[in-house]
Amino acid sequence: MELAKRNTLTWIAVTFVLFPILVLVGLFLRLVQGNTLGGAREWFYPMMTLHGVGMVGVAYVGGMACVERVLAKYTRPSDRVSLFAIVGTVIGVVLLLASVFLGKFAAGWYFLYPLPLKGNWPTWSAIVFLLCITVLGATWLVWCLDLLRAIAKQYSMSKALGWHYLAGKTEPEVPPAIIISTVSLIAAVACLLSGVIVLVLFYVELLTGTVNDALLMKNLTFLFGHVLVNLSLYLGLVVIYDVLPQYCGRPWKANKVVATAWNCVLVLVMVAYFHHLYMDFVQPPIVQYIGQIASYMISLPAAVVTIFGALTLMFHSKMRWTLASTFFFLGLLGWAIGGIGAVIDSTIAVNLKFHNTLWVPAHFHTYMLLGLMLMILGYFYHYLQEASQAAENRTVQKVLTGLMVVGGYGFLLMFYLAGAASVPRRFAAYPLEVAHGAGYSLLAVGFVVLFGIGLVLYISETGKCWLKAARS
């Protein structure tokens, strides 16, 4: 079997193993918040850390694996670098598991300074966690640079970013996937560099005792964390732009609008993260305003252009509905709904009320779980189906889609309602003032079970294709 195919199958297998386990970890969190599993409450925060880092990581590598396959149509990414990324990611996962299970490290996925150095866990577990982020960051940085190198082999920088469209030219034709990938990969390099700086500052403090500036650390951390999550979504959109046209029977070409939109995204994505610091009163007001304006503006080019583009592509087309195209459509839907929730939360006046309530996990679970993950799972099915030519079981596919949609949106609804009812996020046990949060958690558990059954059906259905593709 060629290395490229083996790598893709490995990425799919990694996702199929890690994603359901992390869903179970999420289920555990909601059970604890629902006042069950009281004896396991001390594990809430370590598991929350595992769930957060794990899900962000799975979404990112899943998206990158999809983009790598899409780019392989137009360029030649290095298979060895992809293998290197697999090995690095596995090492990172092992370090994360050691930090969380052996050291009970529990500072949350974005390890906000100075918590990793101040928590009720051994220093070594914090160091192992930071090493985990270092390994993952370094590996992914190399991976990003290699994909950029592959694009650069075929396209000049101005073509890869679609600048000739901005100048009014229509030739040469550059696939939208190339433009969006280039934008996303540049943003990825920026966020990973930010992660490197944060980690260096952490290590310097660990080694020398030098105090860091909490505001600087928070800015750098969110430049890393927010952009990483944001661009992961764009990786999913690369798939939509490239594969959805196959199901619609129409091409989706780049033009001035698409190029303008994604070049705007490249600038705005670097400053939208300021909305994470609204509560930091020492951040100057002008920066807060930039955060709100950028958060609003970024939704226009990326979301509006993409969603209208996708809808016009599908409208009156001879759409071929399969599990893949259904997931693409539902993924766009989840991305749009979660995006609206995000824009609402990025409004300063609203954020004053919603900050750190369950509204926050509500919106990011919407675009991550029912947005990006559906796009990734859809692409995996598309890839495996093409590779294996296995027969499709439409009934099972309809059932699993229904279970994942009902379970997923029911689960999210409990987050939204609880957030609107002022239930705070990241509470293992709710105090009397917000005791109603436990009820929402228990209802969410039921919906997670539905989603989980759908996911198991998906993996069994797609797993058959995986096995066939692996044997062929």
Next chain:
Amino acid sequence: MLAQGRTLVARACVVSLACLAWPPAEAGANDALRAESRYLFQPVPDGEFTAADGSTHRLSEIWDERPVLINLFFRRCTGSCSPLMHSIKQATEAAGGLGSDYAIVSLSFDPGDTTGDMRAMVDSLDLPSQGAWYVGTAGRDTIEGIAGAIGFWYATVPGTDQFDHPSLLAAVRGGKVVRILAGNTFDKGRMRDLLLEMRGVWVPFAPLPRGGASLRCFRFDEATNSLKLDWGMLLLLAPGCGAFAATAVVFLRRTKAK
């Protein structure tokens, strides 16, 4: 089948409504909430006191003119009272403005203290003259009112002539608490921030207990009370600039190779 489905949906709706209707419980007394924020912007009851020189004043006379720092002490204290007053004196001398920008009122909460004791206190600590720092005694109601407003408490220590009590310094502007500092000593920086807040200037930065960081996004300019960009800001620009530079290098190498 359809009927069963309807029943299921109806039950789900009932459970959802029950969940939504779950009333938030009343916030109970929580000791963890006992903090400065509990007293901020609460009014301090007015009251009369007798200063060390025998003159009588009302608290409102003083805070109507300018902001005032209030602390409670007792003359025979063998613990923190004298060191606290001495520390306040040193910090105010360093920060300046006492008597013109603000006043200090130090009142004894010990019913046994007399005006003579207050005079002795002023002399022993060499405190500034009247009109700037009032040291005096007051009736029980006045003391209790102030203590309740700033979170101060005191209790006799059995078998001694001493009281158990915290060391607090409250900043009062227009009759309302704007800040409470706790501790036996106050340095120039804390006092400066306190005085700025008493004047209504918002102070966004506080010094770190372990000293400042070398790389910061912003620094607070004490002379102008404004934020200035600091070198750490360059670190915030570095990822974006680095990414574009790395991209340019990757693409330029391709051009050269061609």
